[in-house]
Amino acid sequence: MREIVSEAKRKAWPHLNNEAVRMGSMREFAERASSVGADFRITKMTWPSGLSVLGFYLGSDSGLEKRPLICLNGAHHPMAVGTAFIHEVGHHVTAKLFSTRNESVQLSRQTGYEAHLSDPRELAADVLVSLGAYPRNMAAKLFDAALAREIATSADERAESHATASAMRGLARRYGLDLERLRLEQRLQYQAGLVHFTKLRQALLDEYGL
16 A cells, blocks of 8 residues: 555655645646646546446557546546546556556446455555545544544444544535535435545555555
8 A cells, every 4th residue: 555655646646645636627637647648538428328437547558549548527527527537547657566468448437436445456546536535634633533432343333433424525515516416326426436435545544544
């Protein structure tokens, strides 16, 4: 985990885990992608099946582009687009840590987060999203103090604690995500992402002190 974070700090976000990663505009995303050696594209896949896709990353060995490519689905809420960008950049900056030929296409969807926990490449990218959304000081305030006041006998109980729910609500407010304004299917998809990244952040704090 520490090697993943160190690589991300060196290549993309020097202040990762010290301050929240700024989401930025599409132009800023393009500039950031270029600065780390990747091309950037944005498209809008608004049909129901297309909305399940947040973005994808094509590695340098894909043969489709001269340079690695980060592509985002701009049909989503800016928060979802921003987290997808961090995720895809995460694939790019950690590619050498998980280099496997013929597996360079990484597709990011709004579902299947459980599968990410058993895929080192997806988990590494998700770790960077969690640290970008909840820097160390913020995570400590959200989880450490609350856990000290609670009696929890298992990791599952800690994950379902009031602190986790409060952190999720705060994250949504911080990036202007009003779940109540979304249709039910998309609301559930975004909630799944909030749960995943918040629980992952709490685990990183509990298990690694990050």
